[in-house]
Amino acid sequence: MTLLWCRAALAATAVLPVASSIQLNLDDEASIRNVTATYAYGMMTYYSNNQTNTPDDKIGNLPAPYYWWESGAMWGGLIDYWAYTNDTSHVNTTRQALVANFGPNADLVVPAQRWDEACFAGNDDQAFWALALMSALEYQFPNPSDSDPQYLEVAKAAFDTMAARWDLTSCNGGLKWQIFPENSYGYDYKNSISNGGFFALAARLARYTGNQTYVDWASKTWDWCQEIGLISDKFEIFDGSDDTLNCSRINHMQWSYGVGIFLHGAATLYNYTNGSSIWEKRTSGLLERSAVFFSPFDNATNIMYEPACETVSTCNTDQQSFKAYLGRFLAKTAILAPYTASSINTFLRASAAGAAKSCSGGRDGVTCGSKWYTGNWDGTNGVGQQLSALEVTQALLATKAGNPGTQADVHIAKPAATTTINLPARPTTTETHPPNDAAAMSTSGKMVLVSVALMAVLSGLRLW
Numbered sequence: 001m002t003l004l005w006c007r008a009a010l011a012a013t014a015v016l017p018v019a020s021s022i023q024l025n026l027d028d029e030a031s032i033r034n035v036t037a038t039y040a041y042g043m044m045t046y047y048s049n050n051q052t053n054t055p056d057d058k059i060g061n062l063p064a065p066y067y068w069w070e071s072g073a074m075w076g077g078l079i080d081y082w083a084y085t086n087d088t089s090h091v092n093t094t095r096q097a098l099v100a101n102f103g104p105n106a107d108l109v110v111p112a113q114r115w116d117e118a119c120f121a122g123n124d125d126q127a128f129w130a131l132a133l134m135s136a137l138e139y140q141f142p143n144p145s146d147s148d149p150q151y152l153e154v155a156k157a158a159f160d161t162m163a164a165r166w167d168l169t170s171c172n173g174g175l176k177w178q179i180f181p182e183n184s185y186g187y188d189y190k191n192s193i194s195n196g197g198f199f200a201l202a203a204r205l206a207r208y209t210g211n212q213t214y215v216d217w218a219s220k221t222w223d224w225c226q227e228i229g230l231i232s233d234k235f236e237i238f239d240g241s242d243d244t245l246n247c248s249r250i251n252h253m254q255w256s257y258g259v260g261i262f263l264h265g266a267a268t269l270y271n272y273t274n275g276s277s278i279w280e281k282r283t284s285g286l287l288e289r290s291a292v293f294f295s296p297f298d299n300a301t302n303i304m305y306e307p308a309c310e311t312v313s314t315c316n317t318d319q320q321s322f323k324a325y326l327g328r329f330l331a332k333t334a335i336l337a338p339y340t341a342s343s344i345n346t347f348l349r350a351s352a353a354g355a356a357k358s359c360s361g362g363r364d365g366v367t368c369g370s371k372w373y374t375g376n377w378d379g380t381n382g383v384g385q386q387l388s389a390l391e392v393t394q395a396l397l398a399t400k401a402g403n404p405g406t407q408a409d410v411h412i413a414k415p416a417a418t419t420t421i422n423l424p425a426r427p428t429t430t431e432t433h434p435p436n437d438a439a440a441m442s443t444s445g446k447m448v449l450v451s452v453a454l455m456a457v458l459s460g461l462r463l464w
């Protein structure tokens with residue numbers, strides 16, 4: 001956030017009729033819907049790759065500094081947004097974005113992404129797009145046109161490519177972070193978000209299709225993560241491990257989305273197995289452990305935060321979005337494992353209330369910041385901030401969409417949803433967004449994370 005932008009924002013506030021700040025009434029469904037519409041609208045002002053002159057390989061992608069994975073994560077959030085609210089405002093844009101990223105083999109391996117700004121295409125990136133397709137399937141999001149590949153075949157194909165990458169050359173298995181050996185950043189790292197993404201995808205495909213192969217892979221992936229120590233006895237989810245050391249050392253960083261992605265996968269299998277005790281124990285253990293991502297201070301009980309970076313203001317662009325996924329996966333867990341619903345609801349309500357107070361910045365007066373515990377906008381803005389506020393708030397409406405469906409439900413036609421939530425007129429949003437400082441400073445959050453990990457390994461520091 002530059003001083004210049006702050007001045008411009010203040011000046012604008014003085015002259016423009018600013019929309020009132022976010023007024024969120026947690027007990028009023030219409031209010032929640034209204035607020036989520038505002039967050040989603042603000043988020044979409046960052047997206048412009050849906051113009052008639054947009055090159056095909058850019059459709060569906062957010063501009064720099066956002067990586068490909070975060071676009072997939074955003075579309076996943078917007079599918080849920082539609083399912084939870086019936087607001088169709090972003091449906092066409094979302095469907096176009098998904099189809100444009102299926103890739104030449106319809107498996108979410110997209111060549112254009114192989115050499116994007118930082119040469120990243122990870123198993124985790126592919127997983128986030130595949131999980132978006134699972135939401136599309138579970139809620140019967142409008143299908144691609146008949147001539148395009150369909151969501152299920154693409155999600156299955158993505159799974160198959162990941163299963164084929166299960167790597168026995170070190171650590172007795174597991175997925176590497178990166179897909180391509182050319183990506184020296186992270187190719188030697190076996191991490192929890194890649195394996196957790198694969199685990200959650202397998203769990204959701206199991207429940208959706210009823211095919212035992214997916215249950216087997218989910219169990220195998222869970223067991224491997226435990227064996228290596230990425231999942232601890234206390235259900236902590238640690239960031240990753242160096243496979244050149246045969247995963248003998250663990251990077252003990254913990255991130256909110258890590259526990260979230262495993263929690264939702266475990267709850268899915270709990271549900272699919274009609275409440276088996278093994279998956280109940282795992283679901284409960286992860287949920288209990290997720291409490292470390294809440295209540296940063298005595299004055300912020302049950303408000304979500306990112307302990308590894310938020311209070312010290314070092315979250316990078318990727319990390320600014322992580323709370324979105326913990327919010328998303330908690331909501332889905334509450335539906336699949338109803339015994340968790342009341343404690344999850346307590347977390348979500350406090351966090352949504354905190355987020356609403358943080359969404360009081362920028363020229364429009366409703367730009368979201370990242371620190372929900374301060375009672376105010378913290379001066380940051382971005383897709384991650386908008387998406388996090390959106391997901392933690394729409395999570396309160398998740399039950400409105402009914403139970404996530406399975407393949408057996410497909411013949412039951414979903415009634416056409418036609419509502420569009422009309423927002424009051426707001427100042428035009430043609431201003432270009434200021435670069436996110438954190439992102440501008442580090443060309444790649446992922447790169448920084450790995451170099452910290454590697455440095456610590458190489459120097460033998462007892463950081464973890």
Ligand SMILES: *[C@@H]1O[C@H](CO)[C@@H](O)[C@H](O)[C@H]1NC(C)=O
Nearest residue numbers: 019020030031032034035424
């Ligand atoms: C939606 O928000 C606007 C202000 O942003 C307000 O004028 C309107 O009354 C709200 N509607 C509901 C149903 O809360």
Ligand SMILES: *[C@@H]1O[C@H](CO)[C@@H](O)[C@H](O)[C@H]1NC(C)=O
Nearest residue numbers: 044047050051052089090093
């Ligand atoms: C592109 O997406 C934005 C955000 O959803 C939307 O407002 C706009 O109408 C879309 N433009 C086209 C040409 O589809």
Ligand SMILES: *[C@@H]1O[C@H](CO)[C@@H](O)[C@H](O)[C@H]1NC(C)=O
Nearest residue numbers: 087088089090091092093420
């Ligand atoms: C989406 O596209 C369809 C067909 O192209 C069109 O009829 C519909 O009005 C569009 N919906 C929105 C909300 O833009």
Ligand SMILES: *[C@@H]1O[C@H](CO)[C@@H](O)[C@H](O)[C@H]1NC(C)=O
Nearest residue numbers: 170171172173227228246247
């Ligand atoms: C590598 O780690 C795996 C998993 O912990 C273990 O089973 C295997 O024996 C180890 N291999 C070597 C050569 O240490």
Ligand SMILES: *[C@@H]1O[C@H](CO)[C@@H](O)[C@H](O)[C@H]1NC(C)=O
Nearest residue numbers: 156157159160211212213214
């Ligand atoms: C189950 O899924 C696996 C992995 O995609 C596939 O190879 C197998 O054919 C599927 N089985 C059935 C009965 O569809």
Ligand SMILES: *[C@@H]1O[C@H](CO)[C@@H](O)[C@H](O)[C@H]1NC(C)=O
Nearest residue numbers: 269270271272273274275276
């Ligand atoms: C779960 O219950 C359903 C309905 O009773 C049954 O069809 C299914 O086989 C059960 N699944 C398992 C894994 O026990």
Ligand SMILES: *[C@@H]1O[C@H](CO)[C@@H](O)[C@H](O)[C@H]1NC(C)=O
Nearest residue numbers: 271274275335336337338403
């Ligand atoms: C499975 O999820 C459904 C909602 O989709 C819920 O009604 C049911 O109670 C869940 N099963 C168990 C064992 O909790």
Ligand SMILES: *[C@@H]1O[C@H](CO)[C@@H](O)[C@H](O)[C@H]1NC(C)=O
Nearest residue numbers: 297298299300373374375376
């Ligand atoms: C709560 O306390 C923290 C730490 O002192 C502070 O940064 C934050 O602004 C406080 N929040 C509120 C709502 O006062």
Ligand SMILES: *[C@@H]1O[C@H](CO)[C@@H](O)[C@H](O)[C@H]1NC(C)=O
Nearest residue numbers: 083084085086400401415417
């Ligand atoms: C969406 O609209 C359909 C058809 O009117 C309705 O059955 C469904 O309950 C609505 N869903 C939500 C989340 O409001």
